[in-house]
Amino acid sequence: MALIETKDISKIYELGESAVHALDGVSVKIEQGEFVAIMGPSGSGKSTFMNVIGCLDTPTSGRYLLDGIDVGRLNRDDLASIRNEKIGFVFQMFNLLPRTSALENVELPMLYNNTPYSERKRRALASLKILGLEGREHHHPSQLSGGQQQRVAMARALVNNAPLILADEPTGNLDTKTSIEIMELLVRLNQESHITIVLVTHEPDIAAYSGRIIRFLDGRVISDERNEHDEEKIALSG
Amino acid sequence: MINIPSTLKISLRALRVNKMRSALTMLGIIIGVGAVIAMLAVGTGASERISQQIASIGSNLIIILPGSTTSGGVRMGFGAQPTLTKEDADAILKECPAVQDVAPILNGVAQIVYSNQNWSTGVFGTTPSILNIRDWQLAAGRPFTEQDVRSATKVCLLGQTVVENLFGSIDPLGQVVRIKKVPFSVVGILERKGQSPQGQDQDDTIYIPVTTAQKKIFGTTFPGMVRTIMVKAKNTEDLDAAEKQITELLRQRHRIGPKKENDFTVRNLTQIMQVAEQSTKVMTLLLGAIASVSLLVGGIGIMNIMLVSVTERTREIGIRMAVGAKTWDIRLQFIIEALTLSLIGGIAGIVAGISGSKIISAVAGWSTIVSILSIFLAFGFSGLVGIFFGFYPAYKASLLNPIDALRYE
Numbered sequence: 001m002a003l004i005e006t007k008d009i010s011k012i013y014e015l016g017e018s019a020v021h022a023l024d025g026v027s028v029k030i031e032q033g034e035f036v037a038i039m040g041p042s043g044s045g046k047s048t049f050m051n052v053i054g055c056l057d058t059p060t061s062g063r064y065l066l067d068g069i070d071v072g073r074l075n076r077d078d079l080a081s082i083r084n085e086k087i088g089f090v091f092q093m094f095n096l097l098p099r100t101s102a103l104e105n106v107e108l109p110m111l112y113n114n115t116p117y118s119e120r121k122r123r124a125l126a127s128l129k130i131l132g133l134e135g136r137e138h139h140h141p142s143q144l145s146g147g148q149q150q151r152v153a154m155a156r157a158l159v160n161n162a163p164l165i166l167a168d169e170p171t172g173n174l175d176t177k178t179s180i181e182i183m184e185l186l187v188r189l190n191q192e193s194h195i196t197i198v199l200v201t202h203e204p205d206i207a208a209y210s211g212r213i214i215r216f217l218d219g220r221v222i223s224d225e226r227n228e229h230d231e232e233k234i235a236l237s238g
Numbered sequence: 239m240i241n242i243p244s245t246l247k248i249s250l251r252a253l254r255v256n257k258m259r260s261a262l263t264m265l266g267i268i269i270g271v272g273a274v275i276a277m278l279a280v281g282t283g284a285s286e287r288i289s290q291q292i293a294s295i296g297s298n299l300i301i302i303l304p305g306s307t308t309s310g311g312v313r314m315g316f317g318a319q320p321t322l323t324k325e326d327a328d329a330i331l332k333e334c335p336a337v338q339d340v341a342p343i344l345n346g347v348a349q350i351v352y353s354n355q356n357w358s359t360g361v362f363g364t365t366p367s368i369l370n371i372r373d374w375q376l377a378a379g380r381p382f383t384e385q386d387v388r389s390a391t392k393v394c395l396l397g398q399t400v401v402e403n404l405f406g407s408i409d410p411l412g413q414v415v416r417i418k419k420v421p422f423s424v425v426g427i428l429e430r431k432g433q434s435p436q437g438q439d440q441d442d443t444i445y446i447p448v449t450t451a452q453k454k455i456f457g458t459t460f461p462g463m464v465r466t467i468m469v470k471a472k473n474t475e476d477l478d479a480a481e482k483q484i485t486e487l488l489r490q491r492h493r494i495g496p497k498k499e500n501d502f503t504v505r506n507l508t509q510i511m512q513v514a515e516q517s518t519k520v521m522t523l524l525l526g527a528i529a530s531v532s533l534l535v536g537g538i539g540i541m542n543i544m545l546v547s548v549t550e551r552t553r554e555i556g557i558r559m560a561v562g563a564k565t566w567d568i569r570l571q572f573i574i575e576a577l578t579l580s581l582i583g584g585i586a587g588i589v590a591g592i593s594g595s596k597i598i599s600a601v602a603g604w605s606t607i608v609s610i611l612s613i614f615l616a617f618g619f620s621g622l623v624g625i626f627f628g629f630y631p632a633y634k635a636s637l638l639n640p641i642d643a644l645r646y647e
Contacts, residue, residue: 077564084562095557112562
């Protein structure tokens with residue numbers, strides 16, 4: 001069973017008289033353990049696609065199965081539970097809570113699934129450790145560099161053991177060196193923990209880290225291909 | 239499903255971030271709660287005082303005054319002249335079933351002399367039943383008796399103020415005082431009673447047998463004349479019946495024909511006092527209600543700040559939703575935040591209210607009583623205000639679309 005399976009999903013926004021097809025019959029299947037990059041110019045529908053597979057939005061038509069669950073039929077609170085359980089988000093803007101320590105930021109998803117206090121703390125610390133943030137647990141986002149903030153966000157995405165990480169331009173606000181660090185961490189998580197990673201980017205360099213590239217244009221998938229240079233690229237940068 | 243300690247922590251942190259803003263918002267609640275407590279304290283203090291005064295003049299009291307106070311028609315009989323007699327009093331006790339006790343009173347002001355001291359005070363010629371009617375005990379000695387009344391003995395009971403002014407540290411029992419130059423022996427001392435509702439010193443008084451007053455001190459314009467009659471009804475429910483029975487009896491005794499006006503007035507003292515007490519209670523409620531308006535305004539302040547807070551923290555709300563916060567997680571977060579504001583304000587307001595009422599007591603000299611009930615009331619009310627005015631902002635926050643909220647700058 002595929003982790004992500006969309007069957008002919010469409011998303012239509014009504015703008016007065018005209019209707020905009022942000023997604024127009026997209027069918028995509030992503031297996032557990034894949035590393036997929038979604039590419040396309042702005043307005044191509046890649047963000048809408050990410051929102052739908054991230055359960056932040058529901059398609060107008062078509063079916064979306066996440067881990068076998070028909071997400072299209074769920075209400076707001078059920079979608080929140082699915083996001084909590086199955087999806088870790090990594091954003092371009094990091095989206096950490098300001099004036100809140102790294103540790104508490106990482107604990108955040110566990111506040112919403114009744115994890116007991118000690119367990120929460122243990123898992124948050126472990127997660128930060130995986131991302132190499134030992135010693136920074138009590139730093140606030142404003143005291144951390146961009147790369148460190150993004151790693152806190154990744155620790156937060158990992159902490160509930162979600163099978164899927166959705167990364168929306170995760171390196172968009174980082175310099176090249178830090179971008180490489182972040183991408184290597186994502187690759188490592190993908191390879192070592194078999195976490196499925198879906199990444200939105202418009203930079204071919206970043207997409208090159210993935211094993212599969214899906215390109216969007218005008219709400220449709222225009223190409224979906226294996227990335228042949230996968231292993232080679234990692235070997236080079238490593 | 240909701241994590242209260244964490245939510246509380248989040249709320250406190252959010253309030254700490256904008257210290258000034260939180261403090262000002264709380265000030266609204268502090269003033270509101272403080273005002274409610276202080277106003278209720280003033281009102282409760284006033285009605286408590288009135289209750290004490292009611293108790294001090296005696297309970298279930300009816301007073302009969304001579305003359306007619308109604309203005310319509312021609313005045314009959316003696317008009318403003320005394321019309322009551324001791325025999326009227328005796329008849330009331332015998333014939334009115336709702337009456338427990340009766341005391342005729344012939345009073346006036348007289349100069350009292352003891353040794354080289356003198357003092358001017360109210361002298362009351364009355365019967366022993368006056369002590370029961372006015373719920374008055376003796377501090378020392380004995381009361382005068384029916385026998386003293388029958389034989390017009392020259393004995394007297396002294397009020398505390400008279401004792402202090404004439405005797406100082408000497409024991410007055412057995413001493414002889416002169417009232418209008420007539421010697422009286424002191425047989426008893428009245429207990430201290432304090433001020434009357436009208437502010438008179440009730441202890442500045444001397445009781446003597448009514449017959450002695452009639453024959454030796456004040457004289458009478460007709461046999462058996464007394465100035466007033468005090469009546470104690472059997473209990474509060476009997477007051478109206480007693481009033482009616484007394485009126486009928488006296489009309490009969492004074493031979494007042496139908497359609498003629500009474501030559502006396504029956505006044506229900508207890509009822510008058512109860513009306514006063516009632517109006518103080520209404521005043522208390524009114525003060526409390528006005529003060530609660532300020533609490534309401536404080537609540538609107540909370541809503542205002544919470545709405546600003548929700549807008550400012552749109553992105554935070556988006557993040558929380560993205561990682562799994564459900565509708566009620568978000569709502570409770572903001573409700574708890576509003577509740578924290580209002581309850582901290584409420585506690586500070588209780589302190590402000592208690593100190594406020596102490597200050598009112600000290601400055602204005604009013605007696606204030608802070609009741610436990612008013613504290614709970616004000617605190618509970620501030621909690622309700624927090625929930626009520628926190629709900630709309632919280633509701634608004636929970637309806638945000640996570641995608642838009644995440645992109646909010």
